[in-house]
Amino acid sequence: MRELFHRKLERTALGFVFAIIAAASVGGIVEIAPLFTIDETVEDVPDMRLYTPLELAGRNIYVREGCYACHSQMIRTLRDDVERYGPYSLAVESKYDRPMLWGSKRTGPDLARIGGKYSDFWHVAHLTNPREVVPESNMPAYPWLARNELDLADLGLHLKAQQSLGVPYTDEMVENAARDAYGQASPDTDFASGVTERYGERTQVSTFDGVTTQVTEMDALVAYLQVLGRLTDAAYQGTAAEELPLDASN
Incomplete structure (x- = not known):
């Protein structure tokens, strides 16, 4: 009976087209319908801050170099x-993030909460030659970033x-993007104060790559890595930090 139905459907061009449209519509509805409740799904937290221009540039370099292919940024429940990475990731x-970098492959560890775990110097050494820091690492080296x-x-x-x-960047942030990127990597300049004024006192201002003569791609990537998991403290204030599943199979 089922074979007869399929044979009849496939021989009727118009009916087959409608069947394809119906199947595609179901898939489309499943993907689109949740977007109508996105405001209820994604939490709103008062301490959430934006990526600075330098951190956003670092994120672009992270994508350009394909880091997301080996590192996820989503801690499961x-x-x-x-226990290994910290509180599980929250949607907020x-x-x-445009685009999302949640990922699923972990050739290397998850980086969702890597920010502040290691020093700037550690990240620079690791990116320059991973095996000097982690001997068993199979990560490529990125010395040219410096x-x-x-x-x-x-x-x-x-x-x-x-x-x-x-993303709620203000026109002032857009206008001062280059100055703020320079200031975040140059703590001893007059531009540094502008970064904290626009992005908050918790913004890390540092000579990320240890060199003050220029702002490099290494500065940007390290700045980005150092902010991962630190845009908000929401995960450390709710059930993500307090509740654990009974076992890893749930």
Whole structure:
């Protein structure tokens, strides 16, 4: 009976087209319908801050170099994940991520809470030659990041693009993007205070790569890694930090 039905359907062009449309519509509804309740799904927290221009540039480099192919940024609610990496990830923590970098493959460890775990110097050494820091690492080396000067001129356009996607960057932030990127990596300059004024006192201002003569791609990537898991403290204040599943199979 089922074979007869399929044979009849496949021989009727118009009926087959309608069947395809119906199947595709079901898939579309399943993906689109949750978007109508997105405001109820994603939490709102008062201490959430935006990526600075330097951190956003570092995120772009992270994507460019394909780091997301080996590192996820989403801690699951499994006991093993929580005990190894920290509180499980909340939707609000990536509400300003365009695109999302949750990932599923872990050739390397999850990086959702890597921020502040290691020093700037550790990250620079690790990115320059991973095996000097972690002998068993199979991660590629990225020494050129310390040599490549970061292009500051187009950072305002990057913020403008994020702004058009709903990330609440102000026009002042867009206008001062290049100055703020320079200031975040140059603590002893007059531009450093502007970064904390616009992005908050908790913003890390540092000579990330240890060199003050120029802002490099290494500065940007380390700045990004150091903020992962630190845009908000929401995960440490709720059930994510207090409750663990009974076992890793749940």
